[in-house]
Amino acid sequence: MWILGIDTSCDDTGVGVVRDDRVVSNRVASQTLLHQRHGGVVPELASREHTRVIDPLVQTALQEAGISVHDLDLVAATKGPGLIGALLVGYTYGKGLAFALDKPFVAVHHLEGHLYAALAEHPEVTPPFLALVASGGHTHLFEVRAWGQYQLLGATMDDAAGEAFDKVARLLGLGYPGGPEIERLAREGNPQSVPLSLPLKDQSGLAFSFSGLKTAVARALEKGYARADIAAAFQRVAVEHLASVVVRAAKSHGHSTLLVAGGVAQNSALRARLQAAGLRLLFPPPGLATDNGAMIALAAGHTWRGQGSALQVPAQPYLPLTMDEPTC
Numbered sequence: 001m002w003i004l005g006i007d008t009s010c011d012d013t014g015v016g017v018v019r020d021d022r023v024v025s026n027r028v029a030s031q032t033l034l035h036q037r038h039g040g041v042v043p044e045l046a047s048r049e050h051t052r053v054i055d056p057l058v059q060t061a062l063q064e065a066g067i068s069v070h071d072l073d074l075v076a077a078t079k080g081p082g083l084i085g086a087l088l089v090g091y092t093y094g095k096g097l098a099f100a101l102d103k104p105f106v107a108v109h110h111l112e113g114h115l116y117a118a119l120a121e122h123p124e125v126t127p128p129f130l131a132l133v134a135s136g137g138h139t140h141l142f143e144v145r146a147w148g149q150y151q152l153l154g155a156t157m158d159d160a161a162g163e164a165f166d167k168v169a170r171l172l173g174l175g176y177p178g179g180p181e182i183e184r185l186a187r188e189g190n191p192q193s194v195p196l197s198l199p200l201k202d203q204s205g206l207a208f209s210f211s212g213l214k215t216a217v218a219r220a221l222e223k224g225y226a227r228a229d230i231a232a233a234f235q236r237v238a239v240e241h242l243a244s245v246v247v248r249a250a251k252s253h254g255h256s257t258l259l260v261a262g263g264v265a266q267n268s269a270l271r272a273r274l275q276a277a278g279l280r281l282l283f284p285p286p287g288l289a290t291d292n293g294a295m296i297a298l299a300a301g302h303t304w305r306g307q308g309s310a311l312q313v314p315a316q317p318y319l320p321l322t323m324d325e326p327t328c
Contacts, residue, residue, distance in 0.1 A: 001073035002065075004058070004097075005297025008050045008090030009082030009110045010137060011041045015057045016294025017065040018301060023120050025064035026287055026294040029053045032177065039170045041136075047085035054093050061293070072103055076300030079107035079310075080319035082137070091315045099311060106300035107310040110291075111138060111321045114261035116302060117284035117295035125282055130255045132246055134270075135262030135290070136162030136177065139208045139242075141249055142321070144259070147302060152322045153249050154206030161242060161264045164210035168217050168234050172227050182231045183267055189228030191236040194220050199241050206249050213237060235269055243273040256280055263290045 007014035013029040031049050035041050062069060077094030080087060091107075098105035114133050118125060130153075131142045139156040159167065162179060169178025174185065196216050199209045213234065220230050246258060259282040264270065266289050274281055288295050 001301060002067060002071050003074045003076060003297040003301050004061070004072050004094075005108070005293040005295070005300060006054070006058070006075075006077040006090040006094045007110070007113065007291050007293050007296050008054065008086050009078045009080070009291060010086060011035055011046045012291045013050050013053050013057055013090070014291055014293035014296070015054070015061040016292055016297050017061050017067070018294055018297035021119060021123060021298065021301065023288070023294045023298070025061045026292055027057050027061045027064065028287075028290075028292050029057050036176045039176055040166060041083070043083045043085055046083060047089055050086055050089035054089060058093075058097075069097070069101065072101060074104050074106055074300055074304060075101070076106035076108050076296050076304075078110045078113065078296055079313060080316035081110055082317060084315065084317040087315045087317065095311055098309065104304065104309045105311050106304045107313040108296045108299045108303065109319060109321055111140065112303070113295040113299045114284075115142075115144065115259065116299040117261055117288040117292075118259050118282045119298055120288055120294070121285045122282050125257075125259070128255065129257035129259055129282070130246065130249060130253070131259040131261065132242070132265075133262045134161040134242065134260070134264035136160060136166060138262060140321070141206060141208075141246065143253055143255070150322050153253070154208060154245055156208040156210065158209055158211035159214065161208070161210060161238065162262065164214055164238060165264070167214050168231075171214075171218055171221060172231060177263070179263060179267060182235055183269065185228050186232040186235045186269070189226065189230070189232030191232035193229045194225050194233035196220070196233045196237045198237055198244070206245050208241065208245060210238065210241075213241075235267075239267065239270045239273050242270060243277060246274065247277050247279075250277075250279060257282065261289065265289050
């Protein structure tokens with residue numbers, strides 16, 4: 001099947017075309033420059049930019065795939081979670097296109113899209129395994145018992161991992177998004193020279209927390225520590241926090257395979273730390289690690305079972321993937 005996937009859950013407009021689990025085209029219109037001056041995503045600006053670029057981006061993705069819109073078998077879009085104004089742009093566009101073509105419309109959960117993105121690099125992977133989704137809006141650790149059957153093992157109690165990187169980058173006077181900027185500056189610093197404590201270091205559970213670490217960075221700045229040393233220390237502690245929770249979960253639940261998705265998955269220090277833990281690691285291809293339309297198309301191809309169209313399903317800004325997951 002030819003499947004068109006659309007993602008406008010936050011600040012990037014993603015459109016991808018997939019055929020039988022093969023990514024044929026994947027176009028992303030980044031809004032980084034638009035939001036850099038504000039130090040983070042401005043929802044109204046994001047929605048307007050999605051509206052401006054989505055139609056030409058769909059046309060470009062189809063041209064790159066070498067097909068016309070009439071060749072599509074399915075149209076899919078992210079239904080949530082995300083910024084509601086941004087979500088509605090891609091979701092409404094996808095519904096309208098499917099209706100006009102008389103093709104089924106598939107509503108896809110954004111986090112499930114991140115999980116299925118790994119199939120583009122690892123088509124052989126089969127559950128059960130652990131999955132860490134770490135991005136600007138999400139830090140969730142799932143046990144994937146089967147495709148479509150997920151148990152939430154742990155989630156952030158406050159800031160998401162990527163959000164923490166963005167906020168710390170802003171404190172350090174760096175650009176947006178913060179992850180690549182902090183990783184770059186950290187190479188110039190001493191990760192052991194700033195005393196930052198590991199969050200929730202005495203916990204027996206699997207929760208994440210980054211708010212206190214962000215506050216500790218602000219205090220380190222007030223005390224006059226070098227910015228590069230702070231960046232290096234923050235990255236060291238944030239990575240160790242993520243890895244220590246994941247390793248504890250792997251031991252307690254008997255898993256040796258970990259899928260890592262989301263923008264934070266591209267952090268080289270995190271990858272090195274997880275590899276050192278002896279886990280079998282599964283990463284999406286670089287172009288599918290952050291928000292994109294191809295992952296939505298991949299998920300749609302696996303979750304749609306000929307059950308009709310989801311034209312009546314509304315977009316939802318707060319949408320848990322599992323019944324035991326917090327709604328925000």
